[in-house]
Amino acid sequence: MKKVILSMLAFASATSLKAQQEVMNQDLEKVTVTATRFPKKLSETGKVVNVISRADLDKAGGKDLSQLLNEKAGVIINGANTNPGKDKSVFLRGAANAYTVILINGVPVNDPTGVGGAFDLRVLPVESIERVEILKGAQSTLYGTDAIAGVINIITRKGEGKAANLYGGISYGRYNTLKANAGLNGSFNESSYNISFMHDETGGIAEAKDKIGTQSFPRNGMLRNSLSIDIDGAVTSNFHVKPFFRYAYFKSSFANDAFIGGGNRFASELLSAGTQAQYSFDKGSVTGIFSFDNVKRAYPDGFVKAFEGNKKTAELFNRVDWHRHFQTLLGLRYDDITMKNPNATSLDTSIQMISPYLSLFLKDWNGFNLELGGRLNNHSKFGNTFTYSVNPSYLVNDQFKVFVNYGTAFRAPALSELYGSFGANPLLKPEESRTLEGGIQYIGVDEKWNIRVVAFNRNTKNIIAYQNRQYTNYNRQKDHGIEIEPTININDDIQLKLFYTFVEGKVTTAAVNGDTTYNNLFKRPKHTLGLSLGYQVTPALFVSTNFQNFGKRADLYFESIPPYGQQTVPLASYSLWDIYSEYSFLKSRLRVFAQVSNLLDADYYEVYGYSVLGRSLNAGIRFRL
DSSP, X not given: OHHHHHTOOOOOOOOOOGGGOSSOSSOTTSEESTTTSSOEEGGGOOOEEEEEOHHHHHTOTTOOHHXXXXXXXXXXXETTTBOTTSOOEEEETTOOGGXXXXXXXXXXXXXXXXXXXXXXXXXXXXXXXXXEEEEESOOHHHHOTTTTSEEEEEEEOXXXXXXXXXXXXXXXXXXXXXXXXXXXXXXXXXXXXXXXEEEEEEEEEOSBOOSSSOOOOOOEEEEEEEEEEEEEEESSSSEEEEEXXXXXXXEEEEOSBTTBOOOEEEEEEEEEEEEEEEEEETTEEEEEEEEEEEEEEEOTTSSSOEEEEEEEEEEEEEEEEEETTEEEEEEEEEEEEEEXXXXXXXXXXXXXXXXXXXXXXXXXETTEEEEEEEEEXXXXXXXXXXXXXXXXXXXXXXXEEEEEEEEEEEEOOOHHHHHOSSSOOTTOOOEEEEEEEEEEEEEOGGGSEEEEEEEEEEEEESOEEEETTEEEEOSEEEEEEEEEEEEEEOSSSEEEEEEEEEEEEEXXXXXXXXXXXXXXXXXXXXXXXXXXXXXXXXXXXXXXXXXXXEOOEEEEEEOSSTTOOEEEEEEOOEEEEEEEEEEEETTTTEEEEEXXXXXXXXXXXSSTTBOBOOSEEEEEEEEEO
């Protein structure tokens, strides 16, 4: 790890164009809510946070959430650029899909019916999102089980402006891709609301790769409808109640296997409802949360036809500012996760977790900041697990920040891994990890450029993997890497953002003749490079381009015929280049946009045996009245 930290050299990203100054990810005066569970300036925390702002989302063109996340340093969304209906896996800093917690408005969401309980990003449309905060590193102290690699907090749109604002948009692109959304939001006094409906559909591509070029595979299309309602009701100026309701329906078809076309049907439904209540006082606040998520998955052509599960979460936490330099966060969370009929012989199966936690914050003591936290996790099957974190940082002259984070984390096996229909193993043990990261961040004179460099080392024991068609615990996993993120504001209208990431990992398994160690970050490139250039040509015209290079990597290919063996296959590097333009009319009430994705029409593998999207044009309009 010392060699990794000593090799840190680079740049990181921060301020924004005038038109993009809503919430940017590296300006030390900007505020994050995910790093500490309450609003805090980035200058006062050593946590590593990236933000996809509302301005970024508005300029997303025809991209979905997985593609936008895939453009951030340290994040690989495997399947982001394959057929839209194909499953998407989140690899944060090279970690497995189940090691990242997904939050919606700060509330953890879980899919008991999915592989490892990981949440399905396909059901969330970009149009319903206000911003996304990506918090990296071990975060089990604040967010409990699964937060080994980090947290992605999806914050939905809120009401603003006058009492009623009508907004929406429509776009069309290649593969008969249609996206439409309409909504109504507004605010009055201290209350606000947002109601939105989204419809996406595409004819898609043949998901399986035609290896010999003469086969005619059916296209695998996708359709998504969703409704979102968020209300912020001010009972008094200090007491707000925030009920929410979300419904999403998603259906698609998928290929039989790698290189084997097909039209297997798939459908899923997400129903999410609940409320948050917050009382603020002079020296802090008390927040209560209750949420209920129900997920249904249907495979009409599969061996198992349907899956259903739900998650209930109740949480109460209290922040107190005891002194201008000292804060505390004290909380208690309860989770109940149920999977209905996980296999042919089992009735509904559920687990419960209750976890008290405490964090202490030393705030801006002559530039020094410190967070100490601990959490006791009581699991109904696995008993008690204690996690903790230590997070010191030091800010010099409001420009240069040095930080170190050390945290432990754990992941309890998901219900699908313990009792599901495919490879379940009720004898699995929880995974436990420890992560050390350190870095620097510097904002240059007049904020013309910004530098952030981070190195990390993560060790995990009892890792869970799917081997020989069964889930099993391996001995240990060791991952390390570097993230370099520079931003250069060439002038008030031109901004260049860059990133380079390196990640490498090895697993050690027990063998008859001694331990066996090998690289195992399948589908995850060791080297990734990204570049984004935005130019506000005139007050009405904005243009940008985004370029990414994904290095060589390997994939694990499972044969679909007896004896059902597996083999490691190399995947070549590839590059993606997109361009975007937008023109606004009527004081920005009406905007027209166009985007070309994969401009070079690159042909490559994200997943061995499966096709990727070729060059495509998407164009449309957005309005706000």
